Amino acid sequence: MVFPSQITTCLLVLAVYMAAPSESTITCGTVTSTLARCIGYLTNSGSLPSDCCVGVKSLNQMAQTTPDRRQVCECLKSAAKDITGLNTDLVATLPTTCGVSVPYPIRFSTNCDTISTAV
Numbered sequence: 330m331v332f333p334s335q336i337t338t339c340l341l342v343l344a345v346y347m348a349a350p351s352e353s354t355i356t357c358g359t360v361t362s363t364l365a366r367c368i369g370y371l372t373n374s375g376s377l378p379s380d381c382c383v384g385v386k387s388l389n390q391m392a393q394t395t396p397d398r399r400q401v402c403e404c405l406k407s408a409a410k411d412i413t414g415l416n417t418d419l420v421a422t423l424p425t426t427c428g429v430s431v432p433y434p435i436r437f438s439t440n441c442d443t444i445s446t447a448v
Contacts, residue, residue: 353400355391360404363388367423372414382427389429395445402433402441409437 363384369375392398409415417437424431433444 353394353396355397355400355404357400357404357407359391360388360401361408363391364405368412371416371419371423372412373416373419374414377426381423385424385427385429389424389431393446398444398446399441402439402444405435406437406439406441 364381366378366384367381370377370381388401392401409420420437421435424435433439
């Protein structure tokens with residue numbers, strides 16, 4: 330019977346196209362360059378530049394899948410280790426300050442593996 334095998338083939342093709350990507354398309358270089366203008370503010374050595382919030386909003390728009398959000402989280406945690414004097418309270422509130430709603434806490438202790446696009 331050809332008919333059942335055609336249905337099976339169609340279902341397999343559909344499943345492949347419907348599956349969420351398993352790897353992030355965002356690089357750590359993109360994350361750090363997008364948020365570079367925020368460093369002065371986040372270390373208490375400057376005011377909040379408007380292009381910092383442009384970067385926060387842009388990064389939020391880029392990170393629409395679970396792998397992308399997890400990658401951004403890992404990149405931010407990694408980059409934070411190299412920045413002396415980060416104010417953790419400012420880091421935690423930066424998305425809200427810039428008018429972005431993020432459905433998970435912004436903390437250095439956040440387990441990035443638990444982040445998803447589900448709210």
